[in-house]
Every structure is written in C-alpha cells, then in structure tokens.
Amino acid sequence: MNNKHKIISHIIIGLLLFACGYILLNYTQLLYKVYYRYASAHDMYSAVRNFTGFLVQGALLLIVCIFFQKKMLVLILAVVALSAFVHLSYEQILGGYIDADVMSWLLSETRQATNALGEFLPAFVVTFIRVAALIILFIFSRKLLRPLIVSAQTTKQPSGLVAIVSSLAVVMVPGEMLRLVDLPQSNETSAYTLATHVLLATDPQRATVDGHLSMGKPLVNKIVWLVDESISAQGASIALTASVQHHRPVDFGEVSSMGNCSAPSNAALRWGVNVMKVSPRSDLRTVPPIWAYAKQAGYSTTLIDGQVSGAPQNMVWEPERALIDSFVPAKDGIDTDLKIAEKVNVLLNRPGLDFIYVVLRGAHYAYESNYPKNLLSSNSTLLQKYVEAIRYSKQGFFEALFLDVDRNQIAAIYTSDHGQHLEEGKVPHCTLQPSADEYSVPLLAFFPEQAWSYLKMPTDTDDLTGSHSQIFSTTLWLMGYDQRYAEENYDALLNMPTNRYVWFGRSFAPNSNTGIIELHTSDKFPMR
Numbered sequence: 070m071n072n073k074h075k076i077i078s079h080i081i082i083g084l085l086l087f088a089c090g091y092i093l094l095n096y097t098q099l100l101y102k103v104y105y106r107y108a109s110a111h112d113m114y115s116a117v118r119n120f121t122g123f124l125v126q127g128a129l130l131l132i133v134c135i136f137f138q139k140k141m142l143v144l145i146l147a148v149v150a151l152s153a154f155v156h157l158s159y160e161q162i163l164g165g166y167i168d169a170d171v172m173s174w175l176l177s178e179t180r181q182a183t184n185a186l187g188e189f190l191p192a193f194v195v196t197f198i199r200v201a202a203l204i205i206l207f208i209f210s211r212k213l214l215r216p217l218i219v220s221a222q223t224t225k226q227p228s229g230l231v232a233i234v235s236s237l238a239v240v241m242v243p244g245e246m247l248r249l250v251d252l253p254q255s256n257e258t259s260a261y262t263l264a265t266h267v268l269l270a271t272d273p274q275r276a277t278v279d280g281h282l283s284m285g286k287p288l289v290n291k292i293v294w295l296v297d298e299s300i301s302a303q304g305a306s307i308a309l310t311a312s313v314q315h316h317r318p319v320d321f322g323e324v325s326s327m328g329n330c331s332a333p334s335n336a337a338l339r340w341g342v343n344v345m346k347v348s349p350r351s352d353l354r355t356v357p358p359i360w361a362y363a364k365q366a367g368y369s370t371t372l373i374d375g376q377v378s379g380a381p382q383n384m385v386w387e388p389e390r391a392l393i394d395s396f397v398p399a400k401d402g403i404d405t406d407l408k409i410a411e412k413v414n415v416l417l418n419r420p421g422l423d424f425i426y427v428v429l430r431g432a433h434y435a436y437e438s439n440y441p442k443n444l445l446s447s448n449s450t451l452l453q454k455y456v457e458a459i460r461y462s463k464q465g466f467f468e469a470l471f472l473d474v475d476r477n478q479i480a481a482i483y484t485s486d487h488g489q490h491l492e493e494g495k496v497p498h499c500t501l502q503p504s505a506d507e508y509s510v511p512l513l514a515f516f517p518e519q520a521w522s523y524l525k526m527p528t529d530t531d532d533l534t535g536s537h538s539q540i541f542s543t544t545l546w547l548m549g550y551d552q553r554y555a556e557e558n559y560d561a562l563l564n565m566p567t568n569r570y571v572w573f574g575r576s577f578a579p580n581s582n583t584g585i586i587e588l589h590t591s592d593k594f595p596m597r
Contacts (some may be wrong), residue, residue: 070466071247076217083213087134090206091127093199094153095255097166099123102253122252130257134211135218141213152260161192161199165501166256172263173577176334189496197217272386277367278357285549287366288520291417291474292424292547293481294540296335298431299377299498300459300485305511308459316467318483318513319526321563324535326487329507330499333577334486334537335428337385339543344560344569349585354578359541360392363424366548367456371423373412374399375405375430383428384578388590403439406462410469415472424548431485432458434497451491471515479549480517481541505596508535510571514563520547524564534594536560538569570595 092099103123107116110205116123133145159167159175167175186193254262304324310320319444327342328334340353347353360370372393374381378400381390390396399409406429432439436454440461470481488509489497498507512535523594542559548550552562561568572595574587588596 075589079213079217080309083210085450086206086213087127087131087210088506090210091130091255093203093206094149094157095123095256097164098253098344099161100258101166111539119253123255126255126257128208134207135290140523146207148261149205149207149257152199152258153203153256154196155260156256157199158193158196159228161196162189162496163501164522166262167260169263169513170574171575172260173267173578174330176264176267191280205490228486229357231525257372266469272388273352273355275355275361275388276357278361282364282365282554283551284366287297287368287422287549288523289480289517290422290478291480292368293413293417293470293471293479294338294544294584295429295481295483296338296427297462297483297485299433299487299489300330300431300511301488301491301506302509302511303506304432304455304489305485309511313467313513314465316471318515318516319521321512321533321535323509323515324484324512324532324539325508325537325572326485326510327537327571328573328577330575331486333573333575336577337571337573338486338537339383339385339389339426342538342571343407343558344538344567344590345572346589347588349570350579351586351588352579352584354386358389358392359424359426359544361391362545362548362550364392366550368422368424368548369394371395371397371416371425372428373399373409373425374428375399375401375409376428390498397539400430403430403441406466407464407469410466414470414472414474417479418472424544428486429561432462435481436501450488451493455489455491455550476515477519479517479519480544482544483511483513483515484540485510503596505594508595512540512563534566535562535563536570538571539563539567 070382071587099120102119102211103116106112106119137145155175156167159171160167165171204586229567261404282552306322327337328335336354340356340358342353370396371384372381374397376382377398379398381396381398387391397412398414399405401408409427409429413425413427416425430439432455434487436458437445439458444461445457448458471479487498487547488507490500490504490506491497538560539562542555542561543563545559545561556562570591570593572589574589576587
C-alpha cells in the first residue's frame with residue numbers, strides 16, 4: 070500500500086472509530102430525535118434539523134480530540150465521560166434521555182443516589198463499560214488522525230488558565246448556543262448545561278391567600294401529614310393494618326398518588342391541585358401552598374424530612390421555603406421514622422396551632438437496607454423483604470406518635486408518596502411506562518369524633534375512589550376554611566369520591582421552551 074492509500078485508510082478508519090464512539094454516546098437521542106422523527110412522525114424537517122445539531126456538536130468534539138494538547142484533552146475527556154455516565158446510566162436503568170425536565174427531577178432525587186447505586190449496581194457497571202469503550206474509540210481516532218493533520222512542531226503546551234478556559238468553553242458554549250436556536254444538546258456535555266440552568270432557575274412568586282376568605286374556627290389544633298416513602302396500598306395492608314387498628318383510624322384503602330416519583334408527588338401534595346381546572350400549561354409554583362393557608366389560619370408550620378441531613382428536597386424552593394417556620398432535617402439511619410415520631414409527639418403536646426408535614430424514611434429500595442440484616446434470610450422473596458422493610462420502619466411508630474396526646478385536638482393523615490411495582494429485576498417506581506401499582510398508596514385518617522361527625526362519612530369507605538388531591542381540600546376544611554371554597558378550588562373532601570384523578574410525570578414544573586408539564590387526567594384510577 071502506497072503512502073497516499075495509507076493516509077486515506079487512516080482517515081477513514083479514524084473517522085469511523087470516532088463516529089462509532091459518538092453514536093454509542095448519543096444513540097438514544099439520535100433514535101428519538103432523528104430516526105423516529107423521520108420514520109414514525111414523518112417529520113423530515115425536524116429530523117434533518119436535529120441531525121445537523123448533532124453533526125455540529127460531533128464535529129466540535131472531533132476537532133477537540135485532534136487539535137487539543139494531551140493535558141487539555143485528558144481534562145475534556147474526563148468531563149465528557151462524567152456527562153456521558155449521567156446520561157447513559159439514566160438510559161440503562163429507565164430508558165429515554167435526559168432533558169431539562171428530567172434533569173430537574175434528577176436533581177430533586179439526589180438523596181436516593183446511594184440507594185440507586187446499591188439497587189442497580191449491574192446497570193452502572195454496564196454504563197461504565199460503555200463510557201470506557203467510547204472514550205477508547207475517541208483516543209484511537211485521535212492517534213490515527215492527529216499525525217496526519219497536526220505537525221510535530223506544534224507541540225507547545227498552553228498555560229493552565231488557557232486550558233481551563235478552553236475546556237469550560239467546550240463544555241458550556243455549545244449548549245448555550247443550541248438553547249438559543251432550540252436544538253437538542255448531545256450527551257457529552259449537556260449534563261452540565263442542563264444542571265446549570267435548572268439550578269439557576271428562579272421559582273416564580275407565589276400568590277397569597279385571599280385575606281377575605283370566610284374563616285371559621287379550626288376543628289383541631291394539630292394537623293399532621295405523614296408522607297411515607299415507597300409504601301404501596303398492598304404493602305401497608307399486609308404490614309400495618311393489624312398494628313394500627315387500636316389507634317382507630319379510618320382506612321380509606323387504596324387511593325391514587327399524584328405521581329409515581331417522590332418529588333412530583335410531594336410537591337403536588339404541598340401545592341394543591343384544582344383537579345377540574347389543571348392543564349398542561351398550569352404552573353403550580355405560582356399557587357399558594359399548604360403553608361400559606363396554614364399561616365393564614367394561625368398555624369405554625371413545620372417540615373420534618375427523614376431523608377435528608379441538609380437542605381430541603383422535593384422541590385422546596387424559595388419563596389415556598391420562606392413560608393415554613395421550622396425545617397428539621399431528620400435523617401438518622403434505619404430507626405429514623407421512630408425518632409421522627411418522638412419529635413412530632415413533642416410538637417403535638419405543646420400549646421397552640423401546628424401544621425406539621427413529615428417526610429418519612431419508609432421502605433425505599435434496596436429493601437434489605439431498611440431493617441437489620443439478621444431479620445430475614447438472604448433468599449427471602451422480594452415481597453417478604455418489602456413487607457419487612459415496611460413493618461420495621463413503622464415498628465412502634467404510631468405508639469410513639471400518639472403517646473400522651475389529646476386525640477380530640479389532632480388530625481393526622483398517613484399516606485405514601487407513591488406505590489411500588491414488585492417484580493424482580495425491574496425498577497419498582499418512577500418508570501417511564503408506569504403500572505397502576507406505582508400509584509397505589511394507602512390512606513389512613515386519624516381524626517377526632519367531631520371531625521367525623523361533621524364529615525358525615527359513608528358507612529362503607531370501600532365505595533370511595535380516593536386521591537392524594539383530596540388531602541389538601543380536607544386539610545383546608547380542618548383549618549376552618551369554607552368547605553365549598555376547598556372543594557371548588559381543589560377537590561372533594563375525603564368523605565366523597567375524587568372529582569377527577571390527576572397525576573404528573575417528571576415534567577412537573579415548567580422549565581422548557583414549551584412551558585408544558587406532563588399531566589394526565591382520568592375518571593379511572595391511573596393506568597387502569
């Protein structure tokens with residue numbers, strides 16, 4: 070082979086190696102935004118436009134691989150590898166790709182990172198191998214192409230400042246330029262631009278509660294929302310029913326959560342949803358949250374979170390955070406929930422009006438991490454592990470919660486953020502194609518007799534089709550707000566069926582160019 074043919078073959082092989090690495094890196098995005106746009110949606114314009122965007126970004130990375138000096142290239146490839154790992158891990162576990170809405174959800178779920186690592190370690194290993202493979206392809210491509218393009222004399226190393234500035238430019242500038250023309254961002258750097266925009270986004274100013282609303286005397290002095298983690302209606306029925314019966318709750322059985330992920334579900338509970346008027350263009354960040362209603366009614370507000378040891382989670386942003394009088398991070402190992410019950414008990418025994426929102430540790434996967442190792446054998450079934458996780462987390466919980474308190478002045482509602490789909494090897498919740506089990510949660514209400522007599526409960530609660538959305542309206546009524554106002558602006562109280570099932574996906578707070586949230590409504594239980 071003469072020298073000319075050798076050069077051509079090296080160029081072809083080098084470009085093919087780079088193309089293989091780039092396709093491996095962006096396969097899912099290319100599939101959805103190019104191939105599917107053309108083959109399924111017959112949208113040639115978008116397919117060509119999106120492909121052009123990926124082509125430009127790929128060309129920029131190729132230029133970096135060829136022309137950047139070795140030290141700078143190592144820095145850039147490290148940045149690329151980290152961004153790729155974030156994207157490909159999501160793809161490996163949940164499918165689909167990360168956009169601004171998904172990134173917002175991911176950042177709100179960072180507290181579960183260690184749980185995810187333990188549960189999906191094989192998937193992370195596969196992702197690591199994929200990332201290593203594509204980086205190797207880029208390096209071999211450089212080895213073939215650089216000697217043909219860059220002369221041996223141009224080996225002067227840039228200063229550290231130039232290297233850092235150039236690297237940051239490669240990471241941030243393409244994404245910013247693509248945002249201006251609304252083109253998709255490729256996976257090698259978009260994790261940083263997406264995260265930056267989500268973190269710098271400002272929460273809109275919330276509306277205030279109308280000071281002229283008709284207010285009556287609160288029915289109770291203490292209102293507690295107990296929002297457990299990953300407890301399904303079936304799991305609660307097996308693990309909790311017998312242990313809580315002597316506390317005399319009304320068991321509403323299975324109700325629907327408003328999300329199959331923790332962050333949207335908790336946020337929807339706090340912010341309240343007008344189930345008959347909510348639309349894909351609604352921005353629930355602008356409505357008065359439950360804290361605002363509580364303060365207007367004279368209640369002190371407390372948020373206790375058993376899943377964090379630092380800042381609030383689940384989309385508790387300013388200015389909502391400013392409405393909470395006391396935030397208590399309470400993460401404290403597998404006995405967290407019992408310790409939280411003791412903290413809440415102190416609040417229930419103090420004078421005055423209190424609204425307390427509690428996020429419990431619950432039974433998030435991996436289930437065996439929620440109880441002592443010697444309680445079950447390692448070959449126990451998934452259901453056995455799950456039930457034991459629930460049972461242990463609530464062992465002595467309600468006894469500690471209600472110890473020496475005046476139950477006539479307390480209304481407590483126990484539910485969970487979402488349910489669980491129990492199947493070996495499958496993601497149990499927050500999937501892209503959810504099952505009804507992911508929305509199936511329990512609801513227990515511990516109300517005093519005067520509240521039940523006002524509510525006029527039906528004799529058989531099995532006839533009720535309940536939803537998380539009814540907790541907000543029922544709580545307003547307990548605080549002394551007019552029942553008609555609560556029902557017209559949110560949902561029916563718990564003594565009636567829900568007016569409409571509403572549930573949200575990852576795109577819960579508008580942060581994309583379209584301003585559209587992922588909203589689903591139905592007269593039937595989600596996914597049934």
